[in-house]
Amino acid sequence: MIEVENLTKFYGPHPAIKGLTFNVNQGEVVGFLGPNGAGKSTTMNILCCILPATAGTVKICGFDVFEQSLEIRKKIGYLPENPPLYPDMTVTSYLEFAAKIRGVPNNKVAASRDRVLDKCVLKDVRHRIIGRLSKGFQQRVGLAQSMIHDPEILILDEPTIGLDPIQIIEIRKLIHELASSHTIILSSHILPEITHICKRVIILNDGEIAAVDSLEGLTASLNKSERLLLRVRNSSNGIADKLQTLDNVLSVNAEGDKEFMIECAMNSHVQDQVAQMALEHSWGIEELKTVSMTLEDIFLKLTLEEKGVDA
Amino acid sequence: MRNAWVIAKRDMGSYFNSPVFYVVTTVFLIIYSFIFFNILNFFSFQSVQAGQFQGMNVGLNLNEMVIEPSFHNMLVILLLMIPVLTMRSFADEKKGKTYTLLLSSPLHLKEIIFGKFLACITVVFLMILLSSYSVGFLLILGQPEIGPIVTGYLGILLMAGCYVGMGVFASSLTDNQIIAAVIAFGFSLFMWIIGWASQAAGAGLGEVLQYLSLIDHIERFLKGIIDTSDVVYYLSFIFFFLFLTHRVLDSQRWR
Incomplete structure (x- = not known):
């Protein structure tokens, strides 16, 4: 599904990631684990065709991120670290906008909007202005936005950051539900989060892969x-x-x-x-x-x- | 095209949901009206004088003495106002991190840029439309010629398009709205006065500078003449700045 080979990205003279190679299979839930500045967000940005890589190749569903990025962007839902929300829009109008630019046909926009409102438990705030919502709701709107076009792949950059414990549990539950039908890559610097959700963990450190292991393998080696x-x-x-x-x-x-x-x-x-x-x-x-x-x-x-x- | 329209609609919504549009339009209309009625007052004063002395009313013409100078002044006010409208287009998206939403969506960069341009020019069109009450006023009071009014508005819209093009370009350069506005204002003013250097530059280059000057192409529109070379000039001016915007945004991804 996702094949990453020798991926390298330089910001000026400073390498953010150095020669990453890994695969993600269909239906897998993979966690990127790493301290701040390990290159998690950079890798995700490259997978989402936002940043071009300095070297290396990424193939998603057989499409190259550089050559055929438009095809890939139709298949990917992305929740960046800071949810990309327009504070002056209402939740529904924002989700409708997201659906349209993600290529949902006009006659299906309302249906997809209602589907994600339902899934992310946003029904009660659907007519509120996003800027006035609490951080937890904003995060959920961000998540709703990422799956509005029912993508095959979800890429979630620190989906639970800044949430209170109850909200964290809710989001985790949501991701769990999504895991059955989607390929998910999520990043975190919190270990329990990864252990709760992911089947496989890629540990990044200083722009390099420190370990790739299944959760069982990782816990076994640690235990x-x-x-x-x-x-x-x-x-x-x-x-x-x-x-x-x-x-x-x-x-x-x-x-x-x-x-x-x-x-x-x-x-x-x-x-x-x-x-x-x-x-x-x-x-x-x-x-x-x-x-x-x-x-x-x-x-x-x-x-x-x-x-x-x-x- | 559908995508550009979706972007444009969202941008327009954010103009109308925020005070920016209302403040800018109000200020624009107040200053324009002030200037317009002063010009009109001066005209009616001259008419009265002309009525007292036989033979002086030759050359008193609403189009030439009221509408043309009003339109000239409107272009100056727009020069000051449009940067405030365009400064948000990309700077705000970048600052608010919403730019990643656009980039991770299956959109072409040109669709995003055209959508932004379309939103701004529509808002400006609305402002100009509101100001046209003044011409309606003249139509009730006198008999100005319609032709030059129509071509005049077309010229104003094209020139406003150039301002918007430069504004969108300036906004793509930075994530700071104030810097975007100042750059847009600087560009617009410079492109307005660039013809002044034509004398110093000598024959060949001077002609080029004169041709590049924004204001040099509006005169014929205001006189009621649509010269294709002027239309081509304005359209290619807009296209050039949107193209630059494309290059800038594309190259920013590599940094």
Whole structure:
């Protein structure tokens, strides 16, 4: 469906993305994950034929983004990071406008408008001025706009940014529903979001692909180990070494002489042993907790691992 | 063509939904009316004088003494007003990020540009139409010749089209509306007075400059003559600036 090969984009002398290669199959929901400035939006803009690439090719449904962009633009619905809304229009007139410029025939405009109003739960605000709507509603109008022409492919750039938790859940549910009938690419810098929606994740870092993996694969690789944070009151020498001797402990990182990050095998319940040891040596436990992997950890891990390979 | 019309309709809607159109039109009509009635007053004063002395009424002509100078003045007021209307066309889309909606839709760039142009020129047409009450006034009071009035309006519309073309072009250069307005105003004024340099430039170049000058082509329209060379000049002027807009917007995607 979407074939990206060696995609590179320079902004002046600065490369935004460097040689991206990936495929997206029909009906797949793929997440772009990456910190700000990783090149997510740039990639999406190129896929939507808004920006031309410096090098590399993108083929969508067999059409080239550069040569046959008009064909592709008919098949793609795009929600940019800032929803492209005219604040002085009402929701209905805006959606009708979007339908018309997206090539919906005149006699089907009203039907498509009502369909997306229904889908995005916008019926109650249909006659309001967009500029006066809350951010959550505006985001939904943006989403409605992206699917007004019933595109095969939806590209959503951070669809839940700036929303409150309830709205986030609603949007996620909506994307879930759409996933059954559309190919979706969405980007985010929030991990749980991706894990909730996507089947496959492409992690971008500094304009390069740090990892492409299915969600299962990614979580599995992350769940090989879990981490414990131990903080003690009484510092003494050799705590790290002693902890290292425990079964199932993979590594111990001392952060100062009172704080230790213990990496241990999954579900090994090392907590018990650590606590016992701490009591025996009267280190004085202040805190002992499992630390979940954050997005930062994943990036660090992935980027560090890659550097390790290079070296 | 349908796409251009869709764009134009949305733009017109945003003109009529915002105070811009109403403020600009009101100011335009007030200043134009002020000038028109002053000219008319001067004319009637002269007529009265001419009535007192036999033989002086030769050459008193509504078309030449009222309508022509009014139209000239209208062109100056439009020069000041149109940049305010055109400044939003692309600058606003870029600033409001709505430009991505247009770019990600299956539209040709030329359809977007023509739609924007169409919206502005329609709004300007409406302004000129409203101001035409003044001519109606003269038709009730006297017997001005209709021909030069019609051709005069055609000329004004063509020249306004040039202003709009330059305005849309200026708006495509930036995402700042004020900069767009200032550039549009600068272009329009410069193209108006460019003929002044013809004397200094010498014979060959001077003629070219004279020909390029916007104001040089309006005279015949106001006199009631439609010269195809003038029509061609105005139309190619508009086309040239819309073409430049196309080049600018196209090249901006590469940066």
